[in-house]
Amino acid sequence: MVAYGGKRKISESTIRRLSIYYRVLSILEKENYETVSSKELARREKLTPAQVRKDLSFFGSFGTRGLGYPVSELKDRIAQILGLNKIWNVALIGVGNIGSALVGYKEFQRQNFNIKVIFDNDQRKIGSNHKGIKVSDIKNLESDLKANNIEIVIVAVPATVAQYIVDDVVKAGIKGILNFAPVNLKVPGDVFLRNENMSMELEYLSFALRNFMNPSEMDEKGIS
Amino acid sequence: MVAYGGKRKISESTIRRLSIYYRVLSILEKENYETVSSKELARREKLTPAQVRKDLSFFGSFGTRGLGYPVSELKDRIAQILGLNKIWNVALIGVGNIGSALVGYKEFQRQNFNIKVIFDNDQRKIGSNHKGIKVSDIKNLESDLKANNIEIVIVAVPATVAQYIVDDVVKAGIKGILNFAPVNLKVPGDVFLRNENMSMELEYLSFALRNFMNPSEMDEKGIS
Numbered sequence: 475m476v477a478y479g480g481k482r483k484i485s486e487s488t489i490r491r492l493s494i495y496y497r498v499l500s501i502l503e504k505e506n507y508e509t510v511s512s513k514e515l516a517r518r519e520k521l522t523p524a525q526v527r528k529d530l531s532f533f534g535s536f537g538t539r540g541l542g543y544p545v546s547e548l549k550d551r552i553a554q555i556l557g558l559n560k561i562w563n564v565a566l567i568g569v570g571n572i573g574s575a576l577v578g579y580k581e582f583q584r585q586n587f588n589i590k591v592i593f594d595n596d597q598r599k600i601g602s603n604h605k606g607i608k609v610s611d612i613k614n615l616e617s618d619l620k621a622n623n624i625e626i627v628i629v630a631v632p633a634t635v636a637q638y639i640v641d642d643v644v645k646a647g648i649k650g651i652l653n654f655a656p657v658n659l660k661v662p663g664d665v666f667l668r669n670e671n672m673s674m675e676l677e678y679l680s681f682a683l684r685n686f687m688n689p690s691e692m693d694e695k696g697i698s
Numbered sequence: 699m700v701a702y703g704g705k706r707k708i709s710e711s712t713i714r715r716l717s718i719y720y721r722v723l724s725i726l727e728k729e730n731y732e733t734v735s736s737k738e739l740a741r742r743e744k745l746t747p748a749q750v751r752k753d754l755s756f757f758g759s760f761g762t763r764g765l766g767y768p769v770s771e772l773k774d775r776i777a778q779i780l781g782l783n784k785i786w787n788v789a790l791i792g793v794g795n796i797g798s799a800l801v802g803y804k805e806f807q808r809q810n811f812n813i814k815v816i817f818d819n820d821q822r823k824i825g826s827n828h829k830g831i832k833v834s835d836i837k838n839l840e841s842d843l844k845a846n847n848i849e850i851v852i853v854a855v856p857a858t859v860a861q862y863i864v865d866d867v868v869k870a871g872i873k874g875i876l877n878f879a880p881v882n883l884k885v886p887g888d889v890f891l892r893n894e895n896m897s898m899e900l901e902y903l904s905f906a907l908r909n910f911m912n913p914s915e916m917d918e919k920g921i922s
């Protein structure tokens with residue numbers, strides 16, 4: 475749980491759902507909807523209307539009974555809460571298998587995460603161009619992070635070297651790190667670290683397929 | 699929430715935490731630990747010991763007061779619950795930016811998700827070899843899915859065509875789909891669909907960096 479505004483607490487799952495509401499609201503805005511009910515938001519995301527109302531109530535009163543939520547206003551408010559109303563300067567370390575894919579990942583750009591610098595230690599890659607960004611030598615990590623005002627670093631290096639790399643990133647003063655290496659990393663108490671593991675969602679599917687015949691059965695028993 | 703064994707309910711966050719416990723237990727097993735306390739499991743994952751005990755209590759009694767949980771036994775039990783104690787036959791559709799990275803993603807293999815077939819519609823890619831797997835023509839989707847006993851399909855195609863592709867996957871009888879396209883897909887009530895969006899974790903970081911000076915401040919205020 476995260477205290478918000480010193481009063482209420484926000485769970486990690488709520489933050490995830492905010493990301494999802496933001497996406498749905500962006501789609502609704504494109505479809506020219508002016509308002510949306512908690513019922514409709516819930517239906518699109520397979521949540522309950524009560525859950526939606528509870529989540530959104532964290533951030534002040536929005537909905538008008540009978541009218542629903544104003545789409546653009548709610549979207550902007552959530553963007554503000556998630557910190558998506560500014561451009562974040564991001565660096566990527568490692569242009570291997572996953573790293574190369576991330577450089578071209580359009581969702582980052584769309585959500586205002588701007589990959590400005592790429593680092594690698596492979597001499598064959600240094601100086602090469604990835605989607606318009608020249609690969610820098612990892613030796614220049616600290617100075618290049620500073621020169622580009624980097625705020626968030628994505629680490630996509632082999633598990634065996636990830637801790638060394640992250641230590642250097644921390645030393646350079648970075649407070650937000652997204653790690654793709656399948657390893658538990660240690661960071662000091664003043665650094666936010668998140669781990670991305672793409673097999674987690676597959677594990678959700680294997681859990682579901684193993685335990686249930688079909689999703690509606692889960693629904694009946696009360697999936698949230 | 700998901701009913702488990704007809705009695706208790708398991709939330710989506712619990713399933714995610716099970717995936718995480720599984721990883722920590724695998725590490726502990728490699729480090730030759732025989733038992734682990736809820737306190738130690740909690741410390742490694744920044745949870746509370748009470749949360750860990752609550753999660754694990756869903757699956758019968760494991761811990762012995764004063765001795766903790768037996769590492770290998772608990773790991774095997776969680777593998778069984780998550781359905782990781784069998785090899786899942788997986789197909790990948792789309793070997794673009796993200797798809798190519800997924801073929802080489804070692805975590806899938808490690809968790810028993812075996813990519814057996816790859817499909818694309820690009821004539822230049824069809825017949826080519828990706829990490830030992832020949833790319834099949836999407837035209838042969840239904841027959842190749844059946845011939846390979848595919849149970850889960852990963853969709854990594856452009857957002858504009860994702861729904862058409864998923865419709866064909868559903869028609870072929872697949873009940874588990876992991877989608878990487880940034881679009882809301884519709885599937886019938888008897889199909890499990892999960893969406894992977896790699897910018898979600900970055901949004902958690904931007905939320906944290908925007909709202910908090912440092913993680914220990916979040917801890918004091920009660921991050922879970």
